[in-house]
Amino acid sequence: MAVHYLNIPLKNEDTEDLKLNDLVYISGPIFTCRSRLQRYIFDEGHTLPFSTKDRNCLIHVGPIVIKEQGKWELVSFMPTSSIRFEKWGAQSVADWNLKMIVGKTTMGEKTAAMMKEKKCVHVSPQCVSPNLWVDSIKIEDVYLFDELGSIEASWHMQLDKLGPFVVDIDCEGNNLYNRLDVIIGENKEKAYEMLSIPKDFQYTKLY
Amino acid sequence: MIKRELYQEVIFETIKKGATVISKDVKEAFERSIAIETASAAKEGLEKTLKSIELSVEKDNPACPDTGWPLFYFKVGNECELEGGFMALEEATREAVKKATKQGYLRATMKHPLTGYDPGDNVGMNIPAFTYKFVNGTNIEVTYVAKGGGSECFGGTRHRVIAFADGITGIEKFIIDCYIASTRAGAICPPSILGVGIGGTANVAANLAKEAACLRTIGSVHPEPMIHKIEDELYEALNNLGIGAMGTGGKVSVFAVNVEYAYTHIAGIAVATSSNCMVARRATSRIYNDNKVEALDSPNWFEGR
Known part of the structure; x- marks a missing residue:
């Protein structure tokens, strides 16, 4: 398990170096994105109002941001579940030339396949620690605030060694959690035994 | 007035x-779990989460x-x-x-x-x-x-109706299977406080599960020995799954299992789960x-x- 300090914009060489279970700390410009932004762009046909060329890391997050004396102030930040964006995952990686997605719950097969093609990785938090993170984040700007509301808008943030996040999809499309599934699957059989649930148990079909 | x-x-x-x-019982569950966790990523995850929880009081932040x-x-x-x-x-x-x-x-x-x-x-x-x-x-x-939303949307809250004939075996299998599915990749932010509702109509079971997850303190037990035993057995079995904090693999997979029940029509037994995230x-x-x-x-x- 290696630890990497990465700077955005990320290059193929950066992501090719990352192995499953490695830890990363991220510095540089990122943008945030949730369901309504992706629906707005991919389903409703709007154009993303900024370039991702030098901002090729997307964070699935709905931060708490308030306005204090005319300035945006970040109150809280915790990456949210990526899997629910699977519908738009491959397209977002392709159209926005992403090299990294940060979020919980990993992503699905279609996104992983596109990530492999584009040398993109997915990383996820191993803790719920917003108060350790807020000081590593500066808000630069916000897009589509009026259209999408505070948490679904795209916030542009400047990160200073934000992390650690664990690499759960590498740029070959391998998924860390598929490996853990095997171990937990074996443990499930032991849990059944502990509870005297027969191996061949079948539910009575009620409907 | x-x-x-x-x-x-x-x-x-x-x-x-x-x-x-964060309530005293939840913080104590973190401390106990950090002491016994042996997987380094999970242990660090718990430590960082607890540190953040302590800072939230200082910073007056969520x-x-x-x-x-x-x-x-x-x-x-x-x-x-x-x-x-x-x-x-x-x-x-x-x-x-x-x-x-x-x-x-x-x-x-x-x-x-x-x-x-x-x-x-x-x-x-x-x-x-x-x-x-x-x-x-x-x-x-x-x-x-x-x-x-993590603990609510990603399989932490579910229900099914099982035959009376399938009894406690069917109930416990449902809970084990749900918990594994809902903790994959840290979806419900485990270790969770797992609430279980048994009996009543489906909505009664779901409400009992939600209240058991969110309104009972960690360490509280059901006063009836039969239900208390189910809580203990499920707690042991779930903590042997190796899920760990945020699904990264580890010893501590669940903070508590709280079971509540209601009398029911035994044509079908509603069983419901509701998970509360570790930052309960x-x-x-x-x-x-x-x-x-x-x-x-x-x-x-x-x-x-």
Whole structure:
């Protein structure tokens, strides 16, 4: 398990170096994105109002941001579940030339396949620690605030060694959690035994 | 008579505390888990989460930005007198939610389910949600629960109806299978407090599961030995799955298993689960008719069941 300090914009060489279970700390410009932004762009046909060329890391997050004396102030930040964006995952990686997605719950097969093609990785938090993170984040700007509301808008943030996040999809499309599934699957059989649930148990079909 | 101005302020303070101050029983569960966890990523995850929880008090910040659904549980004394009555209580609660959202203690998370419209204040159709329980006495207890989206949306809350013939075997298999599916890749932010509801109609079972997850303290046990035994056995079995903090693999997979039940029609037994995330957020206050206010560590929701 290696630890990497990465700077955005990320290059193929950066992501090719990352192995499953490695830890990363991220510095540089990122943008945030949730369901309504992706629906707005991919389903409703709007154009993303900024370039991702030098901002090729997307964070699935709905931060708490308030306005204090005319300035945006970040109150809280915790990456949210990526899997629910699977519908738009491959397209977002392709159209926005992403090299990294940060979020919980990993992503699905279609996104992983596109990530492999584009040398993109997915990383996820191993803790719920917003108060350790807020000081590593500066808000630069916000897009589509009026259209999408505070948490679904795209916030542009400047990160200073934000992390650690664990690499759960590498740029070959391998998924860390598929490996853990095997171990937990074996443990499930032991849990059944502990509870005297027969191996061949079948539910009575009620409907 | 409890003044409206007072209960509105107490409800606001309860929301604020619920969002920013993690209860003693939850913090102790973190400390115990850190001591026994051997997997390094999971141990570090628990340590960092606990550190963040401690900082949230210092910074007066939410313990997690997903403050989720605002749920209110009122345990009302039969002789409790509220200025304006219960409609005023609900209106005051909505006002307190708006204020807490505006001040950044709650995230503006509640939206129209079809259009995604964001009122920006967490108040809309049937939200916040209110549940009442009536007891003897001259006070009202309000518990605020911030029910996070991770633990609610990604399989932490489920139900099925099983045949009476399938009994406890079918119930326990359902719980094991659900828990594994819902913790994959840290979806419900494990180790969770797992609530289980057995019996009643499906909605009764689901409500019992939610209340067991969110309103019972960690370490509390069901007073009936048969149910207590199920809690213990499920706790042991789930903690042998190797799920670990945020699903990264580890010894501690669940903080607690709390089971509640209701009598039922035995044509089909409803069984429901509800998971609370590891950063379990709730706070309880009691207000007496003479306007005296107390903060409580436990919602005492199932006292007397």
